[in-house]
Amino acid sequence: MDRHALHIQGREAEAGAGASGYLTIDLAALRRNYQKLSAAVAPATVAAVVKADAYGLGAQQVSKALHAQGCRQFFVAHLAEAIELRSLLPNDTQIAVLNGLQPGAEITCAKANIVPVLNSLEQFRRWSFTAQKLGRVLPTVLQFDTGMSRLGVPLQERTALAAVLKDCRSIEILFIMSHLACADEVDNKQNADQLAEMRLIAAEFADLDVCFANSGGVFLGRDYHGALSRPGIALYGGAPIAGRPNPIEPVVRLDVAVIQTRTVPAGTRVGYGGAHVTSAETRLATIAAGYADGLPRSLSDRGAVFFDGVRLPIVGRVSMDSITVDITALPEGTLSLGSLVEVLGPHQTLEDVAEAAGTISYEILTGLGRRYERRYR
Numbered sequence: 508m509d510r511h512a513l514h515i516q517g518r519e520a521e522a523g524a525g526a527s528g529y530l531t532i533d534l535a536a537l538r539r540n541y542q543k544l545s546a547a548v549a550p551a552t553v554a555a556v557v558k559a560d561a562y563g564l565g566a567q568q569v570s571k572a573l574h575a576q577g578c579r580q581f582f583v584a585h586l587a588e589a590i591e592l593r594s595l596l597p598n599d600t601q602i603a604v605l606n607g608l609q610p611g612a613e614i615t616c617a618k619a620n621i622v623p624v625l626n627s628l629e630q631f632r633r634w635s636f637t638a639q640k641l642g643r644v645l646p647t648v649l650q651f652d653t654g655m656s657r658l659g660v661p662l663q664e665r666t667a668l669a670a671v672l673k674d675c676r677s678i679e680i681l682f683i684m685s686h687l688a689c690a691d692e693v694d695n696k697q698n699a700d701q702l703a704e705m706r707l708i709a710a711e712f713a714d715l716d717v718c719f720a721n722s723g724g725v726f727l728g729r730d731y732h733g734a735l736s737r738p739g740i741a742l743y744g745g746a747p748i749a750g751r752p753n754p755i756e757p758v759v760r761l762d763v764a765v766i767q768t769r770t771v772p773a774g775t776r777v778g779y780g781g782a783h784v785t786s787a788e789t790r791l792a793t794i795a796a797g798y799a800d801g802l803p804r805s806l807s808d809r810g811a812v813f814f815d816g817v818r819l820p821i822v823g824r825v826s827m828d829s830i831t832v833d834i835t836a837l838p839e840g841t842l843s844l845g846s847l848v849e850v851l852g853p854h855q856t857l858e859d860v861a862e863a864a865g866t867i868s869y870e871i872l873t874g875l876g877r878r879y880e881r882r883y884r
């Protein structure tokens with residue numbers, strides 16, 4: 508589906524009743540993005556990062572669509588997310604938990620056929636103890652810290668872990684992995700530093716497959732691909748590399764209904780705090796989404812929405828449930844109650860909204876609220 512078709516379908520939502528915002532998720536575009544990323548890393552393969560409800564788009568729908576596209580490896584952050592997915596995906600899939608193996612979760616994790624990412628020697632010991640107790644060989648993805656200081660086996664534990672691994676028959680290591688801190692910045696030296704560190708580790712843990720690249724890493728070149736890449740944001744249409752044209756198709760479109768319009772004279776205060784005062788006669792429209800719907804308050808007097816390609820600036824503060832926009836640029840009578848304005852779509856990308864809000868696409872995407880009617884295409 509091209510952008511225009513998606514746009515038209517968004518507009519058709521006007522006929523629907525009840526909801527006043529429509530989040531349209533183009534699963535065909537998602538699948539094409541998966542294909543594109545797969546082609547970029549081949550012969551390596553692509554796992555899907557579907558944590559945080561697939562970045563807010565619906566882990567269930569997203570994972571099923573990606574499974575149909577051939578994806579067999581999925582990453583989430585929490586065990587609870589993995590358990591929910593496990594019941595939806597066939598047993599030929601691996602579901603791994605990035606945040607690691609929490610004390611007390613070992614048996615649940617093993618019995619549910621979920622792969623913990625092990626982030627320390629201590630986690631490794633608990634998992635192998637569990638394997639012995641159950642009389643099974645249990646799988647894992649072993650994560651190393653290569654310079655982010657967030658998750659993963661720290662440098663000081665590497666030698667001890669290598670020694671423990673030598674005599675360990677109860678654990679199957681599917682991949683060794685690490686995470687890039689600056690993959691969206693092509694010229695950041697930390698990328699090369701982390702790659703060098705990852706190569707040292709790969710040499711120390713010979714014969715194990717490497718899982719390294721997130722979305723940005725996929726576009727840093729072959730050296731970063733390993734055997735399995737783990738993109739998230741790029742699957743969902745976010746730009747993998749900052750400041751570069753986005754090679755990825757948009758997946759999300761957000762349209763929000765107008766719930767009131769008015770004309771006010773110059774010198775009129777708009778919104779909470781009276782923070783905006785009109786400088787001329789202004790036509791205003793109030794739309795039915797606010798910060799409780801994931802449109803940050805930092806968009807106050809900064810962001811915009813679009814109608815038929817015309818930019819309608821946000822005026823005054825973003826409220827919890829609504830935003831007021833200046834529609835003076837539109838011919839009178841163009842907008843009426845129930846008209847849908849574009850918040851995300853062909854005229855405004857995730858990155859545009861994120862930039863206006865002073866944040867990143869990830870935060871906008873994962874924050875899009877529960878009150879929109881979701882439409883999967």
Ligand SMILES: *Cc1c(COP(=O)(O)O)cnc(C)c1O
Nearest residue numbers: 556605686721722737738739740
């Ligand atoms: C979230 C996450 C990813 C996905 O990152 P994107 O930048 O969205 O591609 C990959 N690996 C780890 C460890 C993560 O936490």
